[in-house]
Amino acid sequence: MGSINDDVVRIRTLFESELLSAETLDALQGIRIRFLGKKGEVTSLLKRLGSLPAEDRPEAGRVLNELRDLMEEALSRRTEECAGAQVAAREAGEWLDVTLPGRGRPWGAFHPVAQITQEAIDIFASMGFSVAYGPEVEDDFHNFEGLNIPPHHPARDMQDTFYLENGLLLRTHTSPVEVRSMRRWGAPLRIIIPGKVFRRDSDQTHSPMFHQLEGLLVDENISLAHLKGCLEAFANRIFGRPLAARYRASYFPFTEPSLEMDVECVACSGKNPSCRICKGSGWLEISGLGMTHPNVLRAGGIDPARYNGFAWGMGLDRIALLKYGLNDLRVFFEGDLAFLNSKGERR
Amino acid sequence: MLVSLNWLKELVDIPVDAQTLARKLTDTGTEVEGLEVPVPLFSGAVTAKVDSIRRHPGRPDLFVLSVDAGQRRGTCITAAKNLREGDIVPWGPPGCVLADGTEVSTRDFQGVISEGMVLSAEEIGLPEIADEFGILRLEPDTAKGEDARKALGIDDTILEVSITPNRGDLLSMEGIAREVSAVFPEARYKGLSPRVTPRAERLDNFEGVFLSDAGCPFYALGSIDNVKIMPSPLRARVRVLLSGMRPISNVVDATNLVMLLVGQPLHAFDDAGLPGREITVRSASDGEMILTLDGKTRILDSEDLLITSGGKAIGLAGVMGGGESEISDKTARVLLESANFDSIKVSRTSRKLGIPSEAAYRFSRFVDPFKVETALAIAMDMMASWGAGVPTGWIASGAPALEERKVHLTSAVLEKIIGTGDLEMASGILGRLGIATDDRDPSRRVYRIPSYRPDISIEEDLVEEVARIRGYDKIDAVLPPVMHSTGDITDRMRAERAVRSTAMARGYSEVVTYCFVSPAAISALRFPGSDLRSTPVALSNPLSSDMSLMRTTLAPGLVQSVQKNIRSGWRRAIRIFETGMVFYRKGDEVEEVFKLGGCVCPGVDSRSPWGEQETEDFHSVAADVEAIFSSRGIAVELVPGNEPFGHAGKTARVMADGRDIGYLLVLKPEIEAELELPAPVYLFELDMEPMVHGGRALFGEIRKFPPVYRDISLVVEEGVYSSDVLELLRKLGGPLLEDVRLFDIYQGKGIPEGHRSLAYSLAYRDPERTLRDDEVDGIHGRLREQLSQKGIRIR
Structure with a gap:
């Protein structure tokens, strides 16, 4: 019995030191054959069990089986480690510069x-407004007279045509589409009219063409x-x-009463007396509005005794200036890509 | 309009400070655009009496003054020669700050110490009020030792007020004062009570006033004799100046001050300058001419209203007087016109001739016809009190034409619009505006509209008066109830959004270019005369010739955007698109057509880590066009075609559903060179109509049986279009040929010169069963045979 125990200790020490120095899957396979193979060290010890006294056999068998299990486990653990390391080494050799800019055209x-x-349209559509369009070239009736602006009315001075x-x-203005739409659809009516409008004016805050x-x-x-x-x-959204x-x-002329709406300065909320956006006033003009004038309803073929309504107009360019903090x-209208692509020059 | 707060306070008690007044007026519709203190830096000067004047002992060009400011006396040196002992002058002692910010100090003039200086109008910052060279002499009754700002009447705040076109009544101090009293219930409006001379039957040495045009219903004429034309009193000159006008002379300043006060324009004629002994108001005859006060000769037509005398024009009614009867230093008798003229006629003449005078501005916005007599009375009174002349009477022709207006207000309508139907509250507000009622009915009242409020004619007008004075902040915001339908963005917007999302995903940036283009931009495109696009509709009043035509194509705007980007140093590829209208001349009408345009330019620097793969070319742009239209279920096809500005060999027509919807092309190289664009420039412009209309759903049927593929390579001559080959293959392929795809184009070894090889992958499929290889071989074999019979070489 003593000699088997000595052998177990010796074999185990030997196994552990060999395992420690094995770096490759081949070397590990060698160790497996040497210790656990048909002619391996542990196998030969097991074969010697029969020569032991009967009362010693169970204990010696248990010790040897334990040794074999221990080796199996250590070997398979080590094998896994080696295999992982090998895969990692191979993939590391297949390096890719993952930081290159994406190929193809950018957005x-x-x-x-x-x-x-x-x-804006999505916001008003959620309140039940539908989009309506009208011509950009208009006649005097739809642009002025139908909107309660007779010839020589001083209100024509307000918009150089x-x-x-x-x-x-x-x-x-986009107002001519009001009359056209009332004539087409009648009341009740909820419409929004986006589009280009034109005035004879050009400076930092006026363009001869802009959007309303x-x-x-009704x-x-x-x-x-x-x-x-x-x-x-709308403003809040x-x-x-x-x-x-x-x-x-x-x-x-086309609304009665008529109002203008200001909202609190989106940049400074009225807290910065030298604010570039609101010029220190704390307020931003965003819309002209009012209750539709009965003459306009009539021009649209709607009975003002039964129906009334409201209308507003706002400059979309101005809202864009305010929202994006621009000033010109x-x-x-210049199609400048360096401006449109907010990140500056891209591919 | 500029409103002097001091002047306003003479007419109405103002219970608040200037800021609050401005804020409240703005909220109620009289927008105060600015508050300004006149010559704000000027301070520290006092009025002083010149006690003695003597020459400087060492400097004969200077005078030594001894000045007395009551509590304080001093010695001043001046070079001015206009002073006399006893004059009251503004004295700036050391520490006084002049209008330009200079601080006055003590100065030694060769042994004589000058304690500050006596001041000229220029140094005070008001050169326009000077009536002579030298030091500004104040009125003799001015107290000494007073703050010069107060003595001059510049201790004021000026409100810059913007009046809406419906409120002509607010173009006067009186109107503003009335509005202030409506806005502040505690403010008391004092009103005007001029001394009125009784109307005369006739004037001395004058035949009378004759009206022969409905454009002038009422004309009054006052006579001022023994006139001495001089500068008006200093305070009057200051007031004229602070009100934004220029002091001229006592007579002219008086007419201007009265106009500013009550809103009624007046005109002073020099009696000696009248060609006749009467004044007749009539319409001009076509081609008649007048020399106006500004020295210009104006040509008139029969719509213009004239003031004439002895058959000759002496003034454009309500717009401007004539040069010959202008007031001069020699004027001895003034005939003062106060009349009512038709607002439309005045507005038209003023606009047509480009004369935006203060008078025309007011008449265009309506002047209360009942102000004619009042204004004349105040002006004559004013001139008399200034010693400008002796009023000797006034005559008038016609009568103020305005019927009495009554407008009712119901509590139901008031409540519907502003949320309260309280007519007691409404009557209170309206009463302060001069709109009165005797009714006590809580549900309906009739109001009398004063002559100065022509803008009020219907119930809604009264609602507005009540709502604005009561304050819009008193109305709570509520979403409108009951939606009758859902909101729809409509097909046009869906089409625009599809274009946007597809084009942007493919690297295009959206641009918006002007609808106006230059004649050069159109002619650069070489349209033949027969082309609709060669004759754009012109603007009659363009901002510049560069923006004088309505675009007939999106191409110029897109190309200019590319040019601008290149000039500003953009080197990489440019891909831009725009949707918008083009405008075709259709007889007298204009047809608007909704277009999509795009422009691609590979740019001057197309280097990339991926080499050539990223270079834009005709076919990549074609794929973009196809993708955009596919996004709304539209299949487009390119066929050979031409455009006058397209490269003759590289221009395609784009077809959708058999219809030509536009072009895709490479810009003609000579045009690229002319416009200094880096070639090539790809352009497309297509009708949006199919996109708006939308196409079929983008799904096919489910196929249960697999296809079988065969390849075929054909050798064709260059110049044979692949689309023709494709069509041939489809035609000959039989019913089971499902799809044909070009996968290779080859030229070189093995292919004869002037030819190319096109390789196609053909998919055969039977929807009912799985095809066997030998069946497909049979079908494909027959296809090859037929192609060979047509003389096409198969590789």
Whole structure:
């Protein structure tokens, strides 16, 4: 018995030291054969069990089986380690610069005004407004007379008009589409009218062509409260946070009463007296609005005794300037990629 | 309009500070755009009496003054020669700050110490009020020792007020004062009470006033004799100046101050300059001419309203007077016109002739016809009190034409729009605006509209008056109830969005270019005269010739964007697109057509770590066009075609559903050179109509049986279009040929000169069963045979 125990100790010590120095799968296979193979060290010891006294055999068998299990486990653990290391080494040799810029064309760029138009339309569509369009070349009736602006009315001074050689004109606002839409669909009506408008004016804050979003709601029993409700919901959504709003009396021939809406400065909330965006006033003008004038409803073929409504107009370019913190309207019409691609020059 | 707060306070008590006043006026519709203190830096000067004047002992060009400011006396040196002992002058002692910010100090003039200086109008910052060279002499009754700002009347705040076109009544101090009293219930409006001379039957040495045009319903004429034309009193000159006008002379300043006060424009004629002994108001005859005050000769037509005398034009009614009867130093008798003219006629003449005078501005916005007499009375009174002349009477012709207006207001309508139907509250507000009622009915009242408020004619107008004075902040915001339908973005917007998302995903940036183009940009595209696009509709009043035509194509705007980017140093590929209208001349009408345009330019630097793979070419742009239209279920096809500005060998027409919807091309090399663009430039411009309309759903049927593939390579001559080969293969392939795909184009070894090899992968499929290889061999074999019979070489 003593000699078997000595052998177990010796074999185990030998195994452990060999295992420690084995680095490859081949070397591990060699160790397996040498110790656990048919003619291996442990196998030969097991074969010697029969020669032991009967009372010693169970104990010696247990010790030898334990040794074999221990070796099996150590070998398979080591084999796994080696295999993993080999795979890792191979893949490390197949290196790729994963930080290279992506291949193919980069994403293009959204025009700021198109972006705002889309957002604005989605907001109003969620309030039940549908989009309506109308021509950019208009006649005097739809652009002026039908909107309660007779010839020589001083309100025509407010919008310097481009005339065409044939007596038609470029619409100075999106309001002509109000009359066209009322005539087409009648009441009740909820529409928004996005589009290009034209005025004879060009400087940092005026472009001879710009974009408006007009809205018109005609129904029974409509109030200024409803108008405020729609526009405040819009302002809060488009600028992404609740903004204080205030209203000032104003004048538009096609609404009565007429108002202008200001919202709290989106940049400084009125806290910065030298704010570049609101010029320190704390407020930003965003829309002209009012209750639709009965003459306009009539021009649209709607009975003002039964229906009333409200309308508003806002400059989408201006809202884009405010939302994106820009100060020159004209960049919108220059197609400058360095501007449109906000990250500057890309591929 | 510029409103002097001091002047306003003479007419109405203002219970708040200037800021609050401005804020409240703005909220109620009279927008105050600015508040300004006149010559804000000027301070520290006092009024002083010149006690003695003597020559400087060592400097004969200077005078030594001894000045007395009551509490304080001093010695001043001046070079001015206009002073007399006893004059009251502004004295700036050391520490006084002049208008330009200079601080006055003590100075030694060769042994004589000058304690500060006596001041000229220039040094005070108001050169326009000077009436002589030298030091500004104040009115003789001015107290000494007073703050010079107060003595001059510049201790004021000026409100810059923007008046909406419907409120002509606010173009006067009186109107603003009335509005202030409506906005602040506690403010008391003092009103005007001029001394009125009784109307005369006739004037001395004058035949009378004759009206022969409905454009002038009422004309009054006052006579001021023994006129002495001089500068008006200093305070009057300051007031004229602070109100934004220029002091001219006592007579002219008086007419201007009265216009500013009550809103009624006046005009002073020099009696000696009238060609006749009467004044007639009539319409001009076509081609008639007048020399206006500004020295210009104007040619008139029969719509213009004229003031004439002795048959000759002496003024454009309500717009501007004539040069010959202008007030001069020699004027001895003034005939003062106060009349009412038709607003439309004045507006038209003023616009047509480009004369934006203060008078025309007011008449265009309506002047209260009942102000004619009041204004004349105040002006004559003013001139008399200034010693400018002696008023000797006034005559008038016609009568103020305005019917009395009554407008009702119901509590139901008021409540519907502003949320309260309280007519007591409404009557209170309206009453302060001069809109009165005797009714006490809580549900409906009739109001009398004063002559100065022509803008009020319907119930909604009264609602607005009540709502704005009450304050819009009193109305709570509520979303409108009851949606009758869901909101729809409509097909046009869906099409725009599909274009945007597809084009942007493929690397295009959206641009918006002007709808106006230059004649050069159109002619650069070489359209023949027969082409609709060669004759754009022109603007009659363009901002510049570069923006004088309505675009007939999106190409110029896109190409200019590319040019601008290249000029500003953009080196990489440019891919831009735009959607928008082009405008075709259709007889007298204009047809608007919705287009999609795109422009691609590989740029001057197309290097990339991926080599040539990223270079843009005709076929990559073609794929972009196909993808954009596929996004709305539209299949497009390219066929050979041409455009006058397209490269003759590289221009395709784009077809959708058999219809030509536009072009895809490489710009003509000579145009690229002319425009200094780095070649090649790819352009496409397509009708949006199919995109708006939308196509079929983008799904096929489920196929249960697999296809079988065979390849075929054909050798064809260069110049044979692959689309023709494709069509031939489809035609000959039989019913089981499902799909044909070009996968290789080869030229070189093994292919004869002037030829190319096109290799196609053909997919055969039977929807009912699995095809066997030998069946397919049979079908494919017959195809090859037929191609051979047509003389096509198969590799």
